[in-house]
Amino acid sequence: MATTKPSPVAPFQTTWWQWIEYYYLLMLHGGFPFFWWIRPHWKPSQMGDKRGTVVFITGGNSGTGYETAREYYLHGATVYIGCRSDQRATDAIARIKKGGRCNMYGEFEYETPNAAKVGTIEYINMDLSDLDSVERCANELKGKVQRLDMLFANAGIMATDPGQFTKQGYPLQFGTNTLGHQRLISLLLPLLKQTSRETPDSPARLISLSSVGHVFAPRGGINYEAIESRTELDKWAAYGESKWGDIALANFVNTHHGPGSPNAIDGEIITFSVHPGVVATNLSRHLGGVEAMYKLTWLTPLYQLQPYDGALNQIWCGEVSVAEARRMSGSFISCFQTQCPARPDLKNKVAVDRMWEWCDAQARKTE
Template sequence: MSTWSWISYYAQAIAQAGIPIIPFSKSPHWSPEELGDQRGKVILITGGNSGTGYQTARQYYAHGAKVYIGCRSPERAAEAIENIKKGGDIDLYGEWSFTPVDAAKAGSVEFLQLDLADLESVGRAAKEFNAKEQRLDVLFANAGVMASPVGMSTVQGYALQFGTNVLGHQRFIAELLPLLSATSRANPSNPARLISLASLGQMFAPKGGIDYDALRAGGKQLDKWAEYGLSKWGNVALAKYVDTHYGPASGVDGPIIAISVHPGVVATNLARHVADTSSKVYNAALPLFNVRASKGTLNQLWAGGADVETARKLSGHYVACYQTQSPYRPDIDNAGAVDKLWDYCTAQWSK
């Protein structure tokens, strides 16, 4: 990889970061109304109880889909479902407003108990979903943690950001691949999709993307931002792997469209480990650097709902702000590194 490849990547990544204060930032050219009628579709969203996951669930519900929100807490899920049904939206400062949903067009929304930081919970959730549904049109691998304190770990002892953002999602995706492929076989004109929520943070990943010595608690410790970058590199890699081995160009029966997405710099509870969200300074700076979750969800909604021809072309690629195919880290093109990550993750839960 040339020095110019890296310089070009960083320049474009910053330009397409979705930070309001950057004067040449692009504006959205797509709205959720363009989702159209989603009746008959089944949508599954990890972390669907808050942030961009909640907004994704809200829009698909309003357009008629059967929506599952993956969440650890039944109480938080119940509150989210109530707000989704009431058409609740939340602003930069956590204030709610409600716009009634057209009952004639609305779908349904259900809770799926899922803790991505516990591989056993992930396995149970996938098994439950596979038993309930005969199709899965779009899987949004949306949930995640950011910049959690160094040393925090998952139930099975993996570094928290890697274990939640990558390892938990990889098992969930792997367990649902047969259902996604079956959906594509039954609907060849509109294949199933995997939308993996990545981030501009991928630029902070270590050289090569993954430092395997730093994935287990008690081993090598990375700075919290390097660990976050590693996990976001991993989220791009998961979509890249699925596209390579199951995508439209793979030649498999029942191809799956797989796209990774950067949502922009969004005001959600993802920032809880980063800043004092109650401080006056933080609140004053919010509109300069952050967008509300309803805007931050536009990229993943577009990737999930774009016309099939556009979606096929985007498979294996990375979308940044807004609705723009953008460069991912140049080392993502190392197929061996991507396969190695997938195989490593599979080995951890296969044990």
């Protein structure tokens, strides 16, 4: 039977300046609206014509994923969204085509798109908590496109109650946020590399949605013993573990396939990991205490961002100039459009490689 351990806040700070560095990261650039002077300095209106650009977004049916899909569709891209519910995906696409933008209360406001500029959008059924479903999705996408310009590993869950596991028996948060995305990324690497071979002056990009909450991961990032024994961590430690993993995914791809890496010769991939800010989405709306606060609508803008603002960091990572993107590849981007430090142990190549290889080994068990 699964058990729950108390939350182990990782003892990763080793010097006084690292405490200051993390205070700076977690507070000033955590995306809290009450720091009113820290605001986005880039808007999607600066995007160019994206016709010919192929984009895949996990969780593109809601929250930051929906707003990302919406902007790329409005700017002419070929957009695919991954979603586990056919109905939710169909509804989201219908709203996107009508120009719907979601506010922080879950309500949609519409502005008719310019029909001459829009692209195409469709969905592929995918459940990140099921490795078989992830593989089917990747194979379906490969049957539709020959290249992939941008992969937004956006979907995720947060602070789920103990006792929930993926189809293959992994703790739900790590299995969905990290393991499912690792499988998807590994299967889509050939499409990303194909883009970079065809257009070396505009390499493919991988943007992995993480969180400043990755600092609550266990020592070393991933507690493999707990995962393999089905011993559950506290739900916030488990969330931090999965978000540590999301940064590690981007770091691994950058180290092995990014600018200047040995494998870049057959197609480099620019990577970013991103903190979106404190965003009003269905990810947090039903957490204990937060749901009640939503009833006090006048309070919401004081502590949460619009989903649109929350999507700006990852869209910016897709649109920042190639020269800047190459320079920053592998960076953790916090609010807003700002390079910030991630936990020091994410610089440990051995730990990052171990996580990728461990995830690969789990996928082989399903073959």
